[in-house]
Amino acid sequence: MNPLAALPVLRWLIRDTFRQSINAGVFWLMLALILACVVLCLTVSVVDAPDSSGHLDLGFGAVQLSLAPGRGVAVRTLEGYLAGWIADGAGLLLTLMWTASILPSFLDEGTSSVLLVKPIPRWILLLGKCLGAITFVLVQDTLFLGGTWLALGISTGIWDITYLCCLPLLLLHFIVFFSFSAMLATATRSTTACVFGSILFWLLSWATNLGRHAFLALPELQAAAADLGHGVELAYWILPKPLDCHLILTGILQIDSPLSRVFNAQPLTEHGAWQPAASLLASSLCAVLLMALAAYDFATAEY
Amino acid sequence: MMLVSTATAPAIAQATDASVAFAGVSKTYSNGIFRRRAVAALRDVSLRIESGEVFGLLGPNRAGKTTLVKLLLSLCQPTTGTIQRLGRPLSDRSTLGQVGYVHENHAFPRYLSAAALLEYYGALTLMPHERVRERVPRLLDLVGLADRSREPIARFSKGMIQRLGIAQALLNEPRLLVLDEPTEGLDLNGRSLLRDVVREVRQHGGTVLLVTHILTEIEHLCDRVGVLVNGRLVHVGPLAELTRDASGSPRSLEKTVKDLYAETSI
Numbered sequence: 300m301n302p303l304a305a306l307p308v309l310r311w312l313i314r315d316t317f318r319q320s321i322n323a324g325v326f327w328l329m330l331a332l333i334l335a336c337v338v339l340c341l342t343v344s345v346v347d348a349p350d351s352s353g354h355l356d357l358g359f360g361a362v363q364l365s366l367a368p369g370r371g372v373a374v375r376t377l378e379g380y381l382a383g384w385i386a387d388g389a390g391l392l393l394t395l396m397w398t399a400s401i402l403p404s405f406l407d408e409g410t411s412s413v414l415l416v417k418p419i420p421r422w423i424l425l426l427g428k429c430l431g432a433i434t435f436v437l438v439q440d441t442l443f444l445g446g447t448w449l450a451l452g453i454s455t456g457i458w459d460i461t462y463l464c465c466l467p468l469l470l471l472h473f474i475v476f477f478s479f480s481a482m483l484a485t486a487t488r489s490t491t492a493c494v495f496g497s498i499l500f501w502l503l504s505w506a507t508n509l510g511r512h513a514f515l516a517l518p519e520l521q522a523a524a525a526d527l528g529h530g531v532e533l534a535y536w537i538l539p540k541p542l543d544c545h546l547i548l549t550g551i552l553q554i555d556s557p558l559s560r561v562f563n564a565q566p567l568t569e570h571g572a573w574q575p576a577a578s579l580l581a582s583s584l585c586a587v588l589l590m591a592l593a594a595y596d597f598a599t600a601e602y
Numbered sequence: 603m604m605l606v607s608t609a610t611a612p613a614i615a616q617a618t619d620a621s622v623a624f625a626g627v628s629k630t631y632s633n634g635i636f637r638r639r640a641v642a643a644l645r646d647v648s649l650r651i652e653s654g655e656v657f658g659l660l661g662p663n664r665a666g667k668t669t670l671v672k673l674l675l676s677l678c679q680p681t682t683g684t685i686q687r688l689g690r691p692l693s694d695r696s697t698l699g700q701v702g703y704v705h706e707n708h709a710f711p712r713y714l715s716a717a718a719l720l721e722y723y724g725a726l727t728l729m730p731h732e733r734v735r736e737r738v739p740r741l742l743d744l745v746g747l748a749d750r751s752r753e754p755i756a757r758f759s760k761g762m763i764q765r766l767g768i769a770q771a772l773l774n775e776p777r778l779l780v781l782d783e784p785t786e787g788l789d790l791n792g793r794s795l796l797r798d799v800v801r802e803v804r805q806h807g808g809t810v811l812l813v814t815h816i817l818t819e820i821e822h823l824c825d826r827v828g829v830l831v832n833g834r835l836v837h838v839g840p841l842a843e844l845t846r847d848a849s850g851s852p853r854s855l856e857k858t859v860k861d862l863y864a865e866t867s868i
Contacts, residue, residue, distance in 0.1 A: 300695075304728055311725040315711070322713035409709025413770065416675045417726040418699035424726075601631075601678035 300420060308419055309427045316401060316431020325397030329390070333443045336385060340450030343377065345370045345457075372554070374457045379554040381447050382465040383545050386440065387472060392498065394439070395476055398432045399493035402484035411602055422594045429481055429590065433474055440469050464551055468544060475539040475582050476501055478589035485596040501541065508542035511535035515572045539585050543578040550575070620686070621778050621809035622651040622674060627683030629669050629833075643669040645833040647683070651826075653777075656800060656810040658824035658841070660817075662863050666833040667813045668706075671782050674811070675703060688778055699727055702776030706783030708767040712756035716747050716766050719755065720773055727774045734773070741769040745795060760787035768799060779803050779810045785819060797822060817855050821845070829862050836866040 320326050344356045347370055355364045355373045405411065405428055415421060444466055452458040480497040487493070511531050514520050521528065549555070629644040644666045651657045661667045672678045673685055676692050688697040710719055717738055724734030742748045745765040755763065764787045771779060779800070785793050800810050800823050812824060820827060820841070827844055829837040837844075844858045 307725055307731075308728070311722055315714075315722055318713050318718075319711065404711075407709055409705065409707050410711065412672075412675075412677060412705050413703060413708065413710075413723070413767075414726065415677055416698055416701060416703045417723075418695050418697075418728055419726060420695065602672065 300418075300423075305419070305423050308423060309430060312424065312427025313431040313434055316428055317435055319401060319404070320397070320432070320435045323397055323400065325393060329393055329397065329439060330442075332385075332390070332393070333439070333446060336381060336443065337446040337450045340377075340381075340447045341454050343374075343451060343454045345373045345455050370455065371457055371459065374451055374455050375459060375461070375552050376554050378447070378451065378459070378462040379549055379552045382444065382462065382469065382552070383548050386443055386465075386469055387541075387545065387548065390440075390443065391469075391473060391476065392501070394436055394473060395480060395497045395501065396494050398436070398477055399480050399484075399497060400490040401432050402428055402481055403488050403490045403493060406484060406488045406597075408602065415602055421598045425481070425485070425594055425597045429477070432477060433470070436473050436477075437466075437470055440466055440473075444469075461552060465548055468548055468551070471579070471583065471586075472539075472541065472544050475586040475589075476504075478586040478593065482589045482593040482596070485593045485600065500539075504539045505541050507531065507534045507538050508540045512542060512573070536581055537585065539582045540578050543573070543575065544582070546573075547575050547579070620650040621653045621655070621688055622649070622657075622811065623686040624649040624670075624673075625684050627673065627680045627685055629666075629673060629678070630681045642833050644673070644680075647830075647833075647835045649828060649835060649838060651809055651811060653809055654804060654807050655826060656804050656812060656824050658820040658827045659811065659813045659830060660815075660820065660827060660859060661830035665830040667830055668782060669833075670830065671780055671811070671813060675701065675780065699774060700777040702771035702774065702779045704764075704767050704771045704779075704781045704784040706786045708763050710755050710763060710766065712754065714755055715752045716742060716755065716758075716769075717751040719766065720770055723770050724773050729774055737773060741772055744772075745769045746791070761789055761792055764788050765792055765795070768796060772799065776803070777808050779808060780813075781810065782813045783815070784812070785814065785816055793819075817859065821855055829859065829866075831863055831866040834866070837862055 339357065342357060342359050344360070346354050346356065355377060356362070357364065402425075405414070405424075414424060417424075444463055448458075448462050451462075476497055479500045480493045483489075483493045483496040511534075514524070514528065514531055624647050627644055627647045628642065631641045631643055633639045633641050647666075647670065659667055659670065669678070673680055673692075674687060676687075676695065676698065679692075685692050687694075688700055690697045714722065720738045720741065721731075721734055724738070725731070739748065739751070742751045745768055747762060747765055747769070750758075750762070755766070758766065764784070768784070771781075781796075781800070784796055788796065797819075800812065803810055810823075812819065814820065824841050826838065826840050828835055845852060845855050847853050
């Protein structure tokens with residue numbers, strides 16, 4: 300098939316995924332979450348005290364949080380919570396649940412038996428739907444980061460562009476877990492399997508990533524479970540690395556978070572045990588491999 | 603209105619190539635938890651459907667009719683044997699651009715309108731957008747959905763969805779129209795519409811494969827009939843062979859088919 304002829308097909312598949320997404324209830328829930336965060340950011344004010352014991356007010360002073368001194372650090376810390384916990388935590392889980400139905404409903408027997416009787420290769424159909432889901436999540440992440448950045452800028456007068464640099468990282472993180480969901484969708488054609496499978500995969504990846512860093516950071520753990528070392532290391536490099544993503548994100552924003560305090564990246568980096576670039580590359584390769592498996596399964600499946 | 607491309611019609615009429623050719627085709631599915639239980643859905647099926655012909659396929663439930671259709675449409679692969687679609691091997695997917703398919707139980711995306719669905723499917727069939735935009739209102743008018751073209755499919759009844767299924771199958775002016783239990787959910791007007799569609803496709807040199815349980819449809823429309831029982835093609839021939847006895851006297855198609863099922867189902 301002429302690659303140029305595939306472009307309009309991809310455009311239509313992306314457009315269809317947008318329509319499908321807007322039609323889903325979870326989309327509106329996520330939009331409401333984004334709006335709530337933007338409104339919350341509009342109520343923020345940072346108070347710098349002369350004795351350097353500043354605090355950050357939320358909800359027009361209804362909630363006061365003590366923060367490290369400096370208006371910039373205070374806002375960046377809040378941005379760290381927004382990007383690291385809301386977008387990359389709750390947001391990612393909601394997005395995985397919402398996108399889990401996109402491919403199974405596309406592969407439903409009554410729908411797929413007509414769609415697959417088209418002259419385009421099956422992998423283009425899969426690519427188009429996946430690109431549609433990814434593009435839609437990109438729009439949502441942009442709305443979230445852009446909206447909260449604007450709101451924080453308006454309410455505090457601090458316009459720190461570093462926050463917007465979290466966007467590619469958040470998107471990559473979604474792609475990695477969505478590719479697993481896509482593989483499950485082609486294998487099982489079940490929304491339930493995709494929802495629970497991708498959430499279990501997310502938990503497993505977190506556990507492996509936490510376990511691996513704990514193993515390296517705590518010498519007493521190494522002594523107690525020396526036999527597990529190679530297995531944990533292998534699993535760490537194969538699976539996605541959500542903790543690493545979180546540490547990179549807090550590193551970009553130059554802030555402390557509870558996790559970065561426990562798994563302080565500095566000693567791991569010094570011993571060469573944690574390389575952010577290699578970690579991101581390995582996670583990206585994991586996504587590519589899972590997508591390739593999904594494409595192969597879809598291309599050879601019998602309907 | 604024109605349902606099949608007249609540009610290709612003379613060529614089809616003169617062609618000696620079969621539109622559909624099955625040669626020694628068998629299909630075995632692997633079932634069970636470990637996929638170790640083999641189930642033969644088709645056994646050594648050889649069949650030719652000539653261009654411009656309306657071919658009816660009959661058979662009891664689980665005879666292998668849908669498997670035959672799925673093989674023809676590349677939805678699954680034969681275990682043994684070869685299949686040609688519009689004179690080309692199945693691996694040539696470009697021929698699917700000249701095939702229309704009406705499924706027995708369509709499940710179109712419920713969030714789309716009828717017009718949006720046809721435009722979307724037209725794009726997936728690699729049709730030029732202008733041609734799609736030109737054909738969509740005409741086809742919706744043909745199937746009686748012109749006044750509801752902007753409504754979400756979620757509000758459609760089963761019969762309306764089936765009519766939409768007919769419209770999407772005709773969008774690309776097919777040279778080969780495959781109808782798998784197409785009258786499922788259709789009212790009398792819908793059935794009459796379907797008959798008109800089949801006649802017009804044939805008139806323009808197109809080929810129709812009609813899979814149905816409804817014998818009256820076969821009697822009204824088909825030139826030749828195949829009977830599939832337990833995965834084997836037990837009869838292929840002109841319709842008259844089933845509606846007349848050896849002496850040429852008329853006999854009931856229903857009785858003939860029932861007898862054929864009974865004789866060959868053991």
